[in-house]
Amino acid sequence: MLKINTLSRFTLFSSLMSLLFLIVGGTLAAQTLNQGYSSDEPLQKGMLVTEKDDDPTKVVALKQEDLDKLKGVVVQQNDAPATISSEGQNIFVATTGKFEVLISDENGPVAPGDYISISSLDGIGMKARNDQKIVVGRAVSEFNGEKNNIGSAELSGRRINFGRVPVVIEIGRNPFFNLPSGTSIPKLMERISVTVAGKPVSATKIWLAAAVFLGSLFITGVMLYSGARSSLLSVGRNPLSKTAILKGLVQIVVMSLIVFIAGMFGVYLLLKL
Numbered sequence: 001m002l003k004i005n006t007l008s009r010f011t012l013f014s015s016l017m018s019l020l021f022l023i024v025g026g027t028l029a030a031q032t033l034n035q036g037y038s039s040d041e042p043l044q045k046g047m048l049v050t051e052k053d054d055d056p057t058k059v060v061a062l063k064q065e066d067l068d069k070l071k072g073v074v075v076q077q078n079d080a081p082a083t084i085s086s087e088g089q090n091i092f093v094a095t096t097g098k099f100e101v102l103i104s105d106e107n108g109p110v111a112p113g114d115y116i117s118i119s120s121l122d123g124i125g126m127k128a129r130n131d132q133k134i135v136v137g138r139a140v141s142e143f144n145g146e147k148n149n150i151g152s153a154e155l156s157g158r159r160i161n162f163g164r165v166p167v168v169i170e171i172g173r174n175p176f177f178n179l180p181s182g183t184s185i186p187k188l189m190e191r192i193s194v195t196v197a198g199k200p201v202s203a204t205k206i207w208l209a210a211a212v213f214l215g216s217l218f219i220t221g222v223m224l225y226s227g228a229r230s231s232l233l234s235v236g237r238n239p240l241s242k243t244a245i246l247k248g249l250v251q252i253v254v255m256s257l258i259v260f261i262a263g264m265f266g267v268y269l270l271l272k273l
Contacts, residue, residue, distance in 0.1 A: 036089035046102035047123035061123030104162035105145030135174045140166040197271040209270040216263020227252030
């Protein structure tokens, strides 16, 4: 029993240290940092942009055909606690955080929680379609084209209104994208990840979270099996010590549950941050 308890405590300590590492690493990764660029064209606050093909120090308004090159959203310099820029770089781009994005009603009204992608208007977003693979994030408030408009444009004989809406910026895969057959991530895993995180999750994070889940499940199973087997053998050898043995078994079960819960919390942090 002493060896098993020692192993269980060591496993618990290792799991908690790993969880602490995930918390610290995830928190640092979640901090907002704006990158400075220059541009050869006028860009407004809230426009979706991408790096210029022949000059990565410059950005241009994002076009639909370049959606997979989405870099971020134009913001003001003081919109984030930290900014990286050089002399002459007066366009600032955010890749994470909560910022206002220029959104149109081309694909209908935008409701809080809707995923946002690029519209037919360069640099202006809209409610994401299922055939758009990448999204910039999720809208925080609504936009129906009837109020808070700052402009409009004619598109195929239809008037498109646009305005600025707060969006939680998390550039990633559209969870409602019609995935082709043979995708590297099972649809069930991707849907569960999106449900847990409330946002698109990268393939790397999904596989890493799966590894953490399976690892915690394996460790928990080993601890429970070893504890139960040792307790049964001990009771068989010394029936009079049954009470003490059962008490030790309960301790192992409790520690196993703690390890499993820590693993699930680690999975949550990986997907959420």
